[in-house]
Amino acid sequence: MFLYYVDLAWRSIRKTPFLSLLMVLAISIGIGITITTLNVYKMMSFNPAGERSTQIHSVQLWSQGPDSWDEFDVNRTYQDVINLRSANLAQRQAAAFRTGMALQSDDESIAPVLQSIRVTDSDFFGIFSVPFLYGSAWEASVDTEPAYQVVIGEKLNRTFFKGENSVGRTVYLNRKPYQVVGVIKEWNPQPKYYDPTNGAFNDAEEIFVPFSLTPIEEFEVWGNTNGWKFEPMLTYNDRLISEKAWIQYWVELQGKEQIDAYSDYLAGYVEQQQALGRFTDPKQPRDKQRLVDIAAWLAQNNVVAEDNKVLVGLSVLFLSVCLVNILGLLLTKFLKRAPEVGVRRAIGASRAQIFAQYMVEVGSIGLLGGVLGLLWAVGALQILSARFDIADGLTRLDLSMWLITPMIAISTAVIAGLYPAWVVCRTKPSVYLKSQ
């Protein structure tokens, strides 16, 4: 029966080619626009942490004085990070900031490259599930006893070591030797959720060095440094003892108990710092700390651009215009075929059968529109990414779209078809038989 309806639908579509084409076009354009904006939205709002999202927390402290910032800063001061690190209370914990240095190897024939580098602790790799190809992170002891060790990415390993296991070999960062302890596999989470502050869709760093080297090597800060009061920064040490915030601090905590315990600890820490004359804002110590999980962190960093939300809203409205448009076209088309329906009813087709037949027809139009719409969307995304230099991660068609698109298309068409099909299956056979 279904196949017969499909056949009927195809005949009917061919009988009114112009009208059918209009309908397919209308659906496809509506779908094309909706899927384009929805895809970008989905890519932006993707949470790469997955189920670990609630276990990874950014530690945030209200270290500013009164009448300065009116919200929590995403970064911490060096002194707070050092204190929290040495307390070592979380399951895993890592400080992190971005720097950059020139990279060379013993092979002089390869030109030095300026690389963006993450300065962090050994737990970083575990917290953010960074996969290793060779070796591993540096020992936890390096986090307290600084050593010139480095973890590099697969791509750099190919450039500088021809892809061999380079663990134990030496690379030079600003001409200083670092020993390779690990090579990570291609790892580029989009959005760059462990640090979206300088572009949420930038590429991940490919070099990682121990945070404990910071005061010795005085790594330049390639991220944001935020200050709420004037502090001269003439030397690196000025930076280290300042109230300026420039380091992200991450902890991994499992379950409510651990989270509560860590919050208690933070509140106690704030109180202790208040006694030392810091954290001067008149707020309760408990309100001067918070743990932000990944989902909230991405929201705090405005990873999903506001413009994109507006676009998704407008394109859904656009789709509804298409829906109304098709509704009107279907109504005229079906009413025109009323005499035919009259005959079918007279020779025994039930209302349900007529209804089903028209729904199949409408659904086929929707499917055609959906397929065409998906092509529009793919084209639009390609053109946009080429023309506007958008991060690849945003314009790649999400796999789920292959399922979502036909679903939206067919249901749009079916919703549009419900009323016309209902009108037409109420047709009284007698009216049309009389006029024949």
Add this chain to the structure above:
Amino acid sequence: MLHIKPILSSLLRSKSGPLLLLIQIILSVAIVANASFIIHERLALMSRDSGIAEEEILSFNVYNFDPSMDMAQQNKQDQQILRALPGVISASSTNMLPLSGGGWMDRLVDGPDVETAKSTPGFAFYLGNEQMVDTLGVKIVEGRNFFAEEIRSSPAESGILALVSKPLAQAFWGEESPVGKIMYQGTDQQVEIIGVIEQLQGAWVDHRNFEYSVIANVDWGGQGANSSYMVRAGAAALPGLKDSIIAALHRENPNRVIDNFKTIAEHRASSYRDHELMVTILSMMVVLLLLITSLGLAGMVMFNIERRTKQIGTRRALGARKRDIMSYFLVENYLICLAGGILGALLAVLLGQQLMKFYSLPKLELIYPLLTLAGLLLVTTMAVFFPARKAADISPALATRSV
């Protein structure tokens, strides 16, 4: 005469068809009005003049990784090399690049006492030498530029002088001239204002203080391993400049990475790219929406004509002229469009209010729904005109034949 009454009563009788068209027009007006408003607002943002010679300024980054290098000395030497290159008009080290999306923001206060001092609004804080004004191509409208011997190497030294942009001067000092005023960074660092620049924008195109800028007399390039420079050159010299800069600086010392060559015009383009993207997508939406609405309308009118062939034939037989038949369809369209347009404008305003509440969009101006309605009338007239002309061609005989 337009014979509105019979058209209206026939519209009211055949409920669903015209009603659908009405809904479609209401939604279209609401969407198109808001979209075109956003487009217009973004275009206005993008067309703001920066006041600097964007096309002639090449910016780049030098990363020195030779630990034995004397950075301050190297910086001075590098700038001399840059200025000696053929075609180069002037060059300055800088801590930030205009319109680039990244830079320093700071405030100054007007007294040493924390309790009573009044703070300026936040401004983009440029550090550069006496050539920065020429390199940017900005105009000093009051006071003077720095002299070469006044240039310092750090903003913490004494003798800091500053040029302020006119919008900042007006925002903080009003009509009074800021030249000669002493400002403070913190409690003891003094900054003397020696000049006013007509216009200089900061780094962040969406920041509300975009027009507020200050240049201080600091040759920042010697501060650390990482230095940024701006070089201004004539249009003829610009294309080959990148290669000659790399060659000349590497000849001086090979232990550095020289990259990120970009003109300020390129920085501008990438800073405004999101807005451009928004404008493109929304324009696409508007065009497609009008297209779909008019195609749908044309399709429906065509089918109505087929259904009403007899009726039209009869009217023609009873003495209606071709013109009357055409005006019937056109007036029918106008009635629906007007009703839809008015309701759509209301919806547009409501939608605009929601957008304003949740997103940082300004209030929708009424002119946009009105313009949309005008556009819609034009497009739908075309969509109806051709089918209507076909209808007018129906011969009276057709009606009588099948009776």
